[in-house]
Amino acid sequence: MTGESLYPVLEPLLAQIQKPIQYVGGELNSQVKPWEDVAVHWALMYPDAYEVGLPNQGLMILYEVLNERPDALAERTYAVWPDLAALMRENAVPQFTVDGHRAVRDFDVLGVSFATELGYTNLLEALDLAGIPILAEDRDETHPVVLAGGHAAFNPEPVSDFVDCAVLGDGEQVVGDITDVVKAWKAQGRPGGRVELLARLARVEGVYVPRFYAVSYGPDGAIAAVTRTRDDVPVRVSKRTVMDLDEWPYPKTPLVPLAESVHERMSVEIFRGCTRGCRFCQAGMITRPVRERTITGIGSMVEQGLKATGYEEVGLLSLSSADHSEIGQLAKELADRYEGTNTSLSLPSTRVDAFNVTLANELSRNGRRSGLTFAPEGGSERIRRVINKTVSKEDLVRTVTTAYANGWRQVKLYFMCGLPTETDEDVLEIADLAVEVIKAGREASGSKDIRCTVSIGGFVPKPHTPFQWAGQASADTIDHRLRVLRQKINEDRRIGRSIGLRYHDGKPGVIEGLLSRGDRRVGRVIERVWREGGKFDGWSEHFSFDRWTTAAAEELAPFGVDLDWFTTRERTEHEVLPWDHLDSGLDKEFLWDDWQDALSEEEVADCRWTPCYDCGVCPTMGTEIQIGPTGRSLLPLTVV
Amino acid sequence: MARQPDGPPPPPTVQKLRIRYAKRGRLRFASHRDLARTLERALRRAQVPMAFSAGFSPHPKISYLGAAPTGAASEAEYVEIGVAERCDPEALRLALDAALPPDVAVLEVVEAGEGTGSLADRIDTSVWRVELPGVVLADLAPAVEKFLASDAVTVAKRTKNGLKDVDARAAVVGASAAEEAGCAILHMVVRQVTPAVRPDDVLAALAAVADLRPPLPPRAVREAQGRLDDTGTVADPLGPDRAVRTRCQGEHAAV
Numbered sequence: 001m002t003g004e005s006l007y008p009v010l011e012p013l014l015a016q017i018q019k020p021i022q023y024v025g026g027e028l029n030s031q032v033k034p035w036e037d038v039a040v041h042w043a044l045m046y047p048d049a050y051e052v053g054l055p056n057q058g059l060m061i062l063y064e065v066l067n068e069r070p071d072a073l074a075e076r077t078y079a080v081w082p083d084l085a086a087l088m089r090e091n092a093v094p095q096f097t098v099d100g101h102r103a104v105r106d107f108d109v110l111g112v113s114f115a116t117e118l119g120y121t122n123l124l125e126a127l128d129l130a131g132i133p134i135l136a137e138d139r140d141e142t143h144p145v146v147l148a149g150g151h152a153a154f155n156p157e158p159v160s161d162f163v164d165c166a167v168l169g170d171g172e173q174v175v176g177d178i179t180d181v182v183k184a185w186k187a188q189g190r191p192g193g194r195v196e197l198l199a200r201l202a203r204v205e206g207v208y209v210p211r212f213y214a215v216s217y218g219p220d221g222a223i224a225a226v227t228r229t230r231d232d233v234p235v236r237v238s239k240r241t242v243m244d245l246d247e248w249p250y251p252k253t254p255l256v257p258l259a260e261s262v263h264e265r266m267s268v269e270i271f272r273g274c275t276r277g278c279r280f281c282q283a284g285m286i287t288r289p290v291r292e293r294t295i296t297g298i299g300s301m302v303e304q305g306l307k308a309t310g311y312e313e314v315g316l317l318s319l320s321s322a323d324h325s326e327i328g329q330l331a332k333e334l335a336d337r338y339e340g341t342n343t344s345l346s347l348p349s350t351r352v353d354a355f356n357v358t359l360a361n362e363l364s365r366n367g368r369r370s371g372l373t374f375a376p377e378g379g380s381e382r383i384r385r386v387i388n389k390t391v392s393k394e395d396l397v398r399t400v401t402t403a404y405a406n407g408w409r410q411v412k413l414y415f416m417c418g419l420p421t422e423t424d425e426d427v428l429e430i431a432d433l434a435v436e437v438i439k440a441g442r443e444a445s446g447s448k449d450i451r452c453t454v455s456i457g458g459f460v461p462k463p464h465t466p467f468q469w470a471g472q473a474s475a476d477t478i479d480h481r482l483r484v485l486r487q488k489i490n491e492d493r494r495i496g497r498s499i500g501l502r503y504h505d506g507k508p509g510v511i512e513g514l515l516s517r518g519d520r521r522v523g524r525v526i527e528r529v530w531r532e533g534g535k536f537d538g539w540s541e542h543f544s545f546d547r548w549t550t551a552a553a554e555e556l557a558p559f560g561v562d563l564d565w566f567t568t569r570e571r572t573e574h575e576v577l578p579w580d581h582l583d584s585g586l587d588k589e590f591l592w593d594d595w596q597d598a599l600s601e602e603e604v605a606d607c608r609w610t611p612c613y614d615c616g617v618c619p620t621m622g623t624e625i626q627i628g629p630t631g632r633s634l635l636p637l638t639v640v
Numbered sequence: 641m642a643r644q645p646d647g648p649p650p651p652p653t654v655q656k657l658r659i660r661y662a663k664r665g666r667l668r669f670a671s672h673r674d675l676a677r678t679l680e681r682a683l684r685r686a687q688v689p690m691a692f693s694a695g696f697s698p699h700p701k702i703s704y705l706g707a708a709p710t711g712a713a714s715e716a717e718y719v720e721i722g723v724a725e726r727c728d729p730e731a732l733r734l735a736l737d738a739a740l741p742p743d744v745a746v747l748e749v750v751e752a753g754e755g756t757g758s759l760a761d762r763i764d765t766s767v768w769r770v771e772l773p774g775v776v777l778a779d780l781a782p783a784v785e786k787f788l789a790s791d792a793v794t795v796a797k798r799t800k801n802g803l804k805d806v807d808a809r810a811a812v813v814g815a816s817a818a819e820e821a822g823c824a825i826l827h828m829v830v831r832q833v834t835p836a837v838r839p840d841d842v843l844a845a846l847a848a849v850a851d852l853r854p855p856l857p858p859r860a861v862r863e864a865q866g867r868l869d870d871t872g873t874v875a876d877p878l879g880p881d882r883a884v885r886t887r888c889q890g891e892h893a894a895v
Contacts, residue, residue, distance in 0.1 A: 007666075012856055012857045014669055014711075015711050015857035016857065019671075020669035020710070020711065021667075021669045021670050021671065021674050021710075023669075024666040024667070024669050025666070026666055026667070026741055026742075026743065028681075028741065256681060258667070258670050258674040258675075258677065258678050258741070259674055260673065260674070260677070264677075307685070308685075309681065309685075310680075310681030310682060310683075310684035310685040310739070311681065311684075312684065342692060342698055342700075367645075367696055367697070368696035368697050369643065407643040
């Protein structure tokens with residue numbers, strides 16, 4: 001008998017650990033379906049702590065979509081903290097789902113969503129706790145199919161030893177196709193065992209099965225070729241794209257945890273994809289084209305979601321929310337609708353222009369104006385042309401000043417460090433900018449009680465972007481630039497005390513870089529690090545740079561490559577990249593030309609408002625841009 | 641000049657309601673903060689017309705009284721809310737109970753009686769029942785006896801500032817051992833002092849005086865809270881409010 005609840009054996013352990021609430025399930029809008037009623041059982045994992053994983057929209061969407069099927073069930077599992085993991089090993093309690101407390105090993109499919117590559121060691125930890133062999137080749141037909149999704153799955157090569165499949169692109173429809181395949185194979189008595197199941201899955205559009213592709217390497221250490229080993233699987237695997245977001249209004253009933261999570265609000269995705277063309281941004285490249293949800297579709301999701309959750313804040317989510325074709329009207333009409341209800345609306349603001357301030361003012365009409373966030377990303381106008389996020393210094397200062405003048409007390413500015421072609425001077429301009437912002441802000445607001453927080457992350461080149469060929473800046477370079485920046489900001493204390501600087505050292509970024517652009521040889525490094533105790537690599541208190549560098553040096557040496565080869569080395573035009581056989585729709589030629597344009601500081605416009613610049617996505621994928629305006633509007637609600 | 645919220649101030653509190661609820665089952669692992677968040681969201685879903693504080697970030701008027709520790713269940717948790725429109729206490733109880741997770745039960749809602757004083761003043765003692773799986777009465781009874789015979793039993797308690805020595809004995813007004821279905825049960829009445837003496841601390845004290853070490857994690861349930869009177873009885877903290885209501889109803893009936 002499988003699918004039994006492990007709660008009775010888990011409960012005594014919960015009394016001995018920190019934050020036991022994260023393991024008990026029972027969140028509002030969670031569900032537990034009877035095991036025997038369905039043909040296909042999915043365990044969905046977010047490979048990080050519960051407080052980070054629970055609010056993840058992708059997982060919530062798939063959880064609902066799958067549970068709506070009468071022939072499937074889906075339950076959730078998260079990375080277990082080391083305190084409970086130790087007790088579980090001691091007491092032989094396996095990795096479990098938080099919904100039914102069922103053993104993950106009992107499920108047919110374990111789907112893992114990778115938002116970041118730093119979750120890879122947590123995958124190995126979960127597999128091991130679950131009693132599932134960590135190497136895909138050691139599994140038989142009694143083990144779940146281990147499937148990776150999320151943005152990192154666009155280069156799953158570093159984890160190809162551990163996962164059975166990777167799914168590229170939007171998950172809503174492909175999870176149904178996978179369910180159908182697994183259901184049919186089980187109903188037929190599992191013909192051909194695990195290999196046959198995987199071969200059938202490999203023929204589902206968007207599903208990549210690494211074991212059916214062989215990689216060979218040349219004398220220089222680079223990949224010579226990637227070739228399929230069976231002729232019934234595709235030469236290149238294409239991503240999935242969901243068209244018409246209004247047909248997919250998920251999550252309809254978002255999960256509400258009892259425990260505290262990183263996002264104490266409900267989110268509604270207002271569009272998917274982005275064509276701003278920021279060259280560093282993997283999300284903007286791999287999720288094309290832009291598909292908007294309509295204003296009325298958004299209005300009903302907000303309304304239904306608030307009723308179902310009791311949240312007091314709604315975030316209007318997307319990669320660049322101010323770019324929705326009906327955003328002005330949407331902000332006004334939602335603000336009208338929820339005026340006087342103590343419901344607040346927020347927009348993750350990234351673009352730097354005055355319109356964003358207007359929107360934020362509307363959404364905070366009668367609420368506190370505490371902080372507003374802008375993301376210029378690059379410190380100098382020159383580097384902003386390189387990354388294609390063009391905004392002049394004057395516009396930036398004017399926008400931020402407008403924010404202070406409108407009563408916003410704190411402005412956060414996001415930047416990156418270590419961008420291609422960057423020099424110390426580019427980064428030092430961040431200090432000039434922050435100083436000007438504070439001076440102008442003090443004048444505009446008539447108050448010294450304003451702050452500007454500069455938040456800087458180290459840039460990590462990602463697959464399927466124009467920067468996929470770039471040499472990554474070393475940790476030393478990043479640390480040096482952050483040091484000189486800090487010194488410069490602190491030069492004038494009268495201004496500097498109003499400027500906060502938030503940053504991380506460059507080391508985790510280097511490992512993220514290895515895992516992002518790595519190939520199959522990196523798998524050994526991941527396994528070694530995990531065996532030596534590595535997990536929760538996204539958490540500074542758990543991350544060990546030395547463990548990673550030692551493992552990388554020793555495990556990669558037999559192949560004649562090293563950490564630098566994967567990170568700081570600039571690639572040449574015709575090098576076979578580990579993800580070349582995975583099709584995000586973008587033409588490699590377009591990406592190369594865009595990379596060359598970046599180096600010569602040439603910008604490219606957004607194809608929503610200018611002619612198509614042939615990135616390749618729409619014709620390759622048979623998709624199109626879907627934007628409004630629809631001309632519709634939100635009616636006031638009689639009962640809120 | 642700092643921005644001020646536009647429009648009139650929020651409507652005032654017209655009625656105070658006192659709520660007794662239970663946390664059971666899996667939700668014994670919920671912390672005070674977890675329950676507070678859950679309760680606030682449930683009040684919104686149940687469309688309770690909460691009164692709010694003024695200012696840019698209005699907060700619903702809710703006062704929490706000392707919560708049972710994470711890991712302990714309770715049949716007697718108390719909270720007081722202020723509403724901006726009068727509510728029928730029983731209708732509110734049903735609506736709120738339906739909006740909360742199944743493991744949180746709203747047991748009673750009463751209107752705060754005029755002139756009966758604050759709820760916090762009516763609570764200074766907890767009544768605990770602790771199940772000790774794997775322990776038999778023959779082991780527990782002498783341990784409790786030894787504990788009660790001690791003047792003070794110092795145990796190390798984990799606090800925000802590290803380990804701290806606390807006397808677990810003085811706060812315990814009474815304790816007794818029993819057995820149900822082969823499982824020893826510790827009943828005790830404990831004063832709410834600062835720093836708090838919790839069931840875990842008393843169990844640590846039993847380990848210290850009699851080397852009683854349960855093989856499995858014990859399960860504590862707070863059965864009641866209230867004010868300890870001279871006779872050693874813990875009075876129901878909602879009693880005075882109920883008395884006022886009964887009197888009012890009586891007067892109405894007379895009209």
